[in-house]
Amino acid sequence: MTLTPDAILALAPDSGSAANARKLASPAKWQHLNAPAGSLWGECQGSGKDPYLTGVDLSGPVGKCSCPSRKFPCKHALALLLLYATHPGDFGPAAPPESLQTWLDGRAQRAEGDKQRAEAPPAADDAKAADPAGQARRRAAREKKVSGGLDSLQTFLKDLIRDGLAQAPSRPYTDWDTRAARLVDAQAPGAARLVRQLPGHLHDPTELLSHVARAYLLTEAWPRRETLSAAEHADLRAALGFPLDNAALLEGGGLRATWHVMGQGVTDEDTVRTRRTWLVSGEHTALLLDFSAGGRPFPPALPPGVAVQAEVCFAPGSVAQRALLRGEATNAGPASVPGGVPLDTLLDRHGAALALNPWLDRTAHVTGPVYLSPGEPWHAQDDTGCLPLAGAERSLYTLLALGGGEPLTLYAEWDGAALTPLSVVHGGALLPLRQAEGA
Numbered sequence: 001m002t003l004t005p006d007a008i009l010a011l012a013p014d015s016g017s018a019a020n021a022r023k024l025a026s027p028a029k030w031q032h033l034n035a036p037a038g039s040l041w042g043e044c045q046g047s048g049k050d051p052y053l054t055g056v057d058l059s060g061p062v063g064k065c066s067c068p069s070r071k072f073p074c075k076h077a078l079a080l081l082l083l084y085a086t087h088p089g090d091f092g093p094a095a096p097p098e099s100l101q102t103w104l105d106g107r108a109q110r111a112e113g114d115k116q117r118a119e120a121p122p123a124a125d126d127a128k129a130a131d132p133a134g135q136a137r138r139r140a141a142r143e144k145k146v147s148g149g150l151d152s153l154q155t156f157l158k159d160l161i162r163d164g165l166a167q168a169p170s171r172p173y174t175d176w177d178t179r180a181a182r183l184v185d186a187q188a189p190g191a192a193r194l195v196r197q198l199p200g201h202l203h204d205p206t207e208l209l210s211h212v213a214r215a216y217l218l219t220e221a222w223p224r225r226e227t228l229s230a231a232e233h234a235d236l237r238a239a240l241g242f243p244l245d246n247a248a249l250l251e252g253g254g255l256r257a258t259w260h261v262m263g264q265g266v267t268d269e270d271t272v273r274t275r276r277t278w279l280v281s282g283e284h285t286a287l288l289l290d291f292s293a294g295g296r297p298f299p300p301a302l303p304p305g306v307a308v309q310a311e312v313c314f315a316p317g318s319v320a321q322r323a324l325l326r327g328e329a330t331n332a333g334p335a336s337v338p339g340g341v342p343l344d345t346l347l348d349r350h351g352a353a354l355a356l357n358p359w360l361d362r363t364a365h366v367t368g369p370v371y372l373s374p375g376e377p378w379h380a381q382d383d384t385g386c387l388p389l390a391g392a393e394r395s396l397y398t399l400l401a402l403g404g405g406e407p408l409t410l411y412a413e414w415d416g417a418a419l420t421p422l423s424v425v426h427g428g429a430l431l432p433l434r435q436a437e438g439a
Contacts, residue, residue, distance in 0.1 A: 008021075011300060032094070039056060052067040055096055056080055147222065152179075168208060191241070195215065198212070214359060232318060238322070252313065254312045254324075255312050259279040259310050262280050263422025265413060265422050274291055281312075289322065303432075337425050341367055343370065362415040365411070368382070377390070391433075
C-alpha cells in the first residue's frame with residue numbers, strides 16, 4: 001500500500017482515532033523516531049510517566065503499542081505512519097528495542113512459514129481437495145444439509161404467518177436464535193442471518209412481512225435451483241452464504257480501468273465486522289467486501305476520495321456488483337464526481353436491481369442536490385421525493401454544517417429502508433464522511 005495520509009487514515013477504526021492521530025503526527029511529540037528496514041518505531045509521550053513505545057511492521061502495515069487502547073490500530077500507530085509519510089527525513093536507522101524486535105521477528109517467521117507452505121508441493125489433503133469426485137460428494141452432502149435446513153425454515157415461516165404477525169413480538173427470543181443456529185448447522189449461514197434480523201423488524205408489520213418474504217423466497221427457490229439461469233443460481237447461493245471461489249474468479253480476469261473510490265462503510269453483526277468499499281468506473285459499480293472477526297484488523301483499504309488504476313473481477317450474478325481486485329491498485333489522483341441523480345431515479349435504479357436479485361442488500365448511488373432535514377428520523381429531500389437518512393447523528397450534523405443550508409450532492413447507500421451517506425461533494429471534490437468529521 002502506498003503510504004499516503006488518506007490511505008493511512010483509512011486504516012483508522014473510527015473517526016475519533018483518525019482525528020487524534022492527526023494531532024499526534026508532529027515530530028515534537030515523539031522521541032527516537034526510526035525506520036529500520038521494513039518497520040518503524042518511536043516513543044510518544046502520553047499522559048503517563050513513561051512514553052508509549054510504538055512499532056509498525058510495514059508489510060501489513062500492522063502496529064504494536066504499549067498504550068492501553070483496545071483500538072486497532074491505535075492512534076499512536078496511525079500517527080507514526082502519518083509522520084513517516086509526511087516527515088521521512090526525521091527518521092533514523094536505529095534498530096528497535098528488544099521487545100519490538102522480538103515481535104517483528106515473530107511476524108517475519110510466520111510470513112516465511114506461510115510462503116513455504118504456499119510454495120510446497122501439494123500434500124495428500126490438497127490432492128483430495130482437488131479430486132473432482134470428492135468435491136462432488138462434498139457438494140452433494142452440503143446441499144442435502146441445506147435442503148433439510150430450508151425445509152424446516154419454511155415450516156417455521158408458515159407457522160409464523162398462520163399465527164399472525166401480530167403475535168410475533170410475543171415469541172421468546174430463543175425461537176429466533178434456535179432457528180438461526182439450526183440453519184448455521186445446516187451450512188446455510190445467509191438464511192441464518194435473515195432469521196437473526198427478524199426480531200429487529202417486529203415493531204413494524206410491513207417491514208416484518210417483507211423480511212419474512214425474502215426468507216421464504218429462499219426456501220422456494222432452493223428446490224427449483226436446477227431451473228434457474230447461471231446468474232440466478234449464483235445469486236441464490238450467495239444469499240444462502242455459499243463462499244465465493246476467489247481463486248477461480250481471479251483466474252477469469254476482469255475489467256481494467258480507472259476506478260474512483262467513492263465511499264466506504266462498516267457494519268457490525270454479531271462478532272463479525274464488514275467493510276464495504278464502493279468503486280465506480282463509468283456505468284460500472286463494484287463492491288469490495290472485507291471481513292473482520294474476533295477483533296482482528298481489516299486488511300489495508302483503498303482510501304475513499306481517490307482514483308486508482310486497477311483490474312476488478314466481478315462475481316457471477318444477475319447484478320454485477322460484488323467484486324475482487326486482481327493484482328495491485330495504483331494511485332491515479334483524486335476521484336472525479338459524476339452528476340448526482342434525483343431521489344426518484346435512485347429508487348428506480350435500486351428497484352431494477354432488486355427485480356433481478358431479490359436478496360440484494362443494498363445499492364450505492366451519487367444523488368443530489370438534496371436538502372437535509374433534521375428530525376426523527378432525518379430526511380434527504382429534493383423536488384422528486386423524500387427519503388429517511390441513517391447514520392450517526394454527528395455525521396448528519398457534519399453534512400448539515402458543510403451544506404450551510406444549501407443542497408448537497410452525496411454518495412450514499414440505499415438498503416430499501418434508509419439512505420446512508422458515505423461521502424459528500426464539497427469544494428468540487430469528493431470528501432469521505434469520516435474525513436469530513438475529523439476536519
